[in-house]
Amino acid sequence: MKSANGARTTVLAPQLSVVLKKGLMGAVVFSGVINLLALIGPLFMLEVYDRVIPARSIPTLVALGLLVIGVYAVFAVMDIIRSRVMVRIAAVFDDALSAEVFRVIAGASLKAPMAGDPLKPAHELDQIRNFIAGPGMVAFFDLPWMPVYLAVCFYIHPLLGGLTLCMIAVMLVLTWLTDRNTRRLMQESAQVLSLRNQFGQQTHQSAESIAAMGMASRACGYWQQHHARFTALQRQAADVGSFYGGISKALRHMIQSASLGLGAYLVIRGELSGGAIIAASIIVARTLAPAEQIIGTWRSLLSAHLAWQQLRGVFSLFPQPQAKTELPTATQSIQVEGLVVSPPGVQRLTVQGVNFTLAAGSALGVIGPSASGKSSLARVLAGAWQPLRGQVRLDGAALELWSEQARGALTGYLPQSVDLFDASVAQNIARLDAAADDAAIIAAARQAGVHELILQLPQGYDTPVGEGGVNLSAGQRQRIALARALYGEPFLVVLDEPNSNLDAEGERALAQAILAVKARGGIVVVIAHRTGILSVLDQVLVLEQGTQAAFGPRDSVLARPATVPMAVPKVGVAGGVQ
Structure with missing residues (x-):
């Protein structure tokens, strides 16, 4: 075959x-x-x-x-x-x-x-x-x-x-x-x-x-x-x-x-x-x-x-994975080179010619109108989709050079539509790893600011979330999915509209989580629809009709006349959004 x-x-x-x-x-x-x-x-x-x-x-x-x-x-x-x-x-x-x-x-x-x-x-x-x-x-x-x-x-x-x-x-x-x-x-x-x-x-x-x-x-x-x-x-x-x-x-x-x-x-x-x-x-x-x-x-x-x-x-669409040389853990940068993206099996380009580089400790906000290719870009950065052309590199190595397991350990991903498994809260945070360390699970929950919320659930970390997380509210599902993205302290964290279902407390916890990833030398990419989260981000990428309209430091990009005016909220002493 x-x-x-x-x-x-x-x-x-x-x-x-x-x-x-x-x-x-x-x-x-x-x-x-x-x-x-x-x-x-x-x-x-x-x-x-x-x-x-x-x-x-x-x-x-x-x-x-x-x-x-x-x-x-x-x-x-x-x-x-x-x-x-x-x-x-x-x-x-x-x-x-x-x-x-x-x-x-x-x-x-x-x-x-x-x-x-x-x-x-x-x-x-x-x-x-x-x-x-x-x-x-x-x-x-x-x-x-x-x-x-x-x-x-x-x-x-x-x-x-x-x-x-x-x-x-x-x-x-x-x-x-x-x-x-x-x-x-x-x-x-x-x-x-x-x-x-x-x-x-x-x-x-x-x-x-x-x-x-x-x-x-x-x-x-x-x-x-x-x-x-x-x-x-x-x-x-x-x-x-x-x-x-x-x-x-x-x-x-x-x-x-x-x-x-x-x-x-x-x-x-x-x-x-x-x-x-x-x-x-x-x-x-x-x-x-x-x-x-x-x-x-x-x-x-x-x-x-x-x-x-x-x-x-x-x-035939799923050839057997080949053994790959184990690369050292990425710790320095992500480079996106000439990225062209199309949804799987669809003859329609959603992202064209995107180029940028982020160093360790950076946080990027991707903004733009609806259907501008933001979620398509997030899926490619996280390794869920394969680009038609171009490369996404971690410390100079293209994503396909990493084994699936190694790349997964380097990446945290929060999709726009939260998907939880019919398992316990702890199992979902641990990405279904039966050998996961409880301390690492709790650390991820604390970093996502959801530890206290989990303790209020009927069985704490052992509470079943139900099919698709039906036993939880939309905000709880999103915050637990954020903890899953942060589990194991991945180098690259991609968050697709992570605050769409969050209240003020959840927004503050999200901002703290992004600052924590930056502090430990990770890289965060946030697909931003609500502008409040931009206050904790360093760089901004503007997409219009799938093309890169602007990229650079947050304040300079948002100050450009061609950029849709977006108010930048102030950041409080604790790093929360005010």
């Missing part, structure tokens, strides 16, 4: 591929033993009807019966082991790709605009795992034994072999017809399911607006539209599958009866024994069983195949 830039990527690690191949080879071996043991049934019938009954030998019948019981016991053990092997192969496959699927879910919106259900890759992996662990995959292991059973049919009599061969040809045609008539339905139903689930997530997130403005019945109408279309497509696919599946079952029963009739004819002509009739009937049914099972599970096979194609497509 190749990534978008042509680099070779590996979906499964080589060692894991070896494990899977060994597991599959084991399943193939078990299938071979099971198919060989399945011949004991017709052989038993042959011996009973051709030898035991004519000889009227009870001891022979008992001996054959005990032998068959032993063989079927081994058959059962082998079948159970094969099923368990397939379940474990499916689990290994799932474990191998689950991290890749999470990377897609977490990062897809940073590569291209999201369309459909964001959890679709996880559903697709579930489909593949269920197919591998189910009976459909086992049928493919039995399929290579069809020629063996067909050869046995020809050995019993050429006419029986020819009858079975004709039926195999009919089964192949039925399989082709099943695929041709279900593939489009399955593809379309997968797309409609994705749209339905996406709309469901949107309504869940917009529950307050829906309830407040009486939109529930109309939203339900949209949901019902998608759901009805999905169920209709599923019903059509099921109808097609059941139609051809029913035909294949009927034909198998018919061919089994036909083999009995043909066998009787051959017995009358003296070309076959009575026991061979029963044996041939069983062998014919066994020959056709894998094809019939494949037709019956074709929808699952097709769903798994389509899911794998989709996963391969999205995996």
Whole structure:
């Protein structure tokens, strides 16, 4: 598989591929033993009807019966082991790709605009795992034994072999017809399911607006539209599958009866024994069983195949991270050179030709009208987006030279739309680090001025914030997200409208936090909409329609006639905004 830039990527690690191949080879071996043991049934019938009954030998019948019981016991053990092997192969496959699927879910919106259900890759992996662990995959292991059973049919009599061969040809045609008539339905139903689930997530997130403005019945109408279309497509696919599946079952029963009739004819002509009739009937049914099972599970096979194609497509956008030389911690500067930015997957420039340098201990305010590219710039500086052209460098090293973990430790980011996880306050501040030091968590909270507020919560730092921070107010969420951005004392702190939900006390805490980062030699970049925070910033960058209109010391930039007048508040003794 190749990534978008042509680099070779590996979906499964080589060692894991070896494990899977060994597991599959084991399943193939078990299938071979099971198919060989399945011949004991017709052989038993042959011996009973051709030898035991004519000889009227009870001891022979008992001996054959005990032998068959032993063989079927081994058959059962082998079948159970094969099923368990397939379940474990499916689990290994799932474990191998689950991290890749999470990377897609977490990062897809940073590569291209999201369309459909964001959890679709996880559903697709579930489909593949269920197919591998189910009976459909086992049928493919039995399929290579069809020629063996067909050869046995020809050995019993050429006419029986020819009858079975004709039926195999009919089964192949039925399989082709099943695929041709279900593939489009399955593809379309997968797309409609994705749209339905996406709309469901949107309504869940917009529950307050829906309830407040009486939109529930109309939203339900949209949901019902998608759901009805999905169920209709599923019903059509099921109808097609059941139609051809029913035909294949009927034909198998018919061919089994036909083999009995043909066998009787051959017995009358003296070309076959009575026991061979029963044996041939069983062998014919066994020959056709894998094809019939494949037709019956074709929808699952097709769903798994389509899911794998989709996963391969999205995996190509996320090549495996390469090991990188560990660089020393940045402590000196950030340089932005000729930055050109476009939202992922969108042919529209939001930032063009931005250049500036900040030394350690600096604080920059980025101002400008709405849609001037301020948030786009913040996302690139924080490493969330990749620029189209230009570079962002920390101590001279471009961001892509740092590993994701190392760059994350150097960066603190507060997005415009605060996003908290359904975990405790402490876990959110610690960036979900299970090994985080409690002292570092509390230090970040103190620096954000939120320590006392957290202590007032029902369980303090162990208080669950709920999904998206629903248990907290907007201001509390923003201040806890600020503490998360400051956790670990990162060198670069990027804050996108950090005071949008803050009261006067929160504004003062934010100003103190910025001053603290400057004092320890860090760099702060603040996307400023409310002007009060500018009083604690050294530099100002003005963006207009995505271009750099002005950059320099705060007072000189704001004093320029071309700059929109912005009053600079006074800073109190403690550094708070007055």
